[in-house]
Amino acid sequence: ADFTLQTKITEMMRNIEKYCKTKDLRDFL
Numbered sequence: 001a002d003f004t005l006q007t008k009i010t011e012m013m014r015n016i017e018k019y020c021k022t023k024d025l026r027d028f029l
Helices: 003-028
Strands: none
16 A cells, blocks of 8 residues: 555545534534
């Protein structure tokens, strides 16, 4: 597996997770 690709995917997943959390938080508030 390409390490750079793996890192990019992990970073992307983290960003999506953060986005979902803030979105959920906004909806909750």
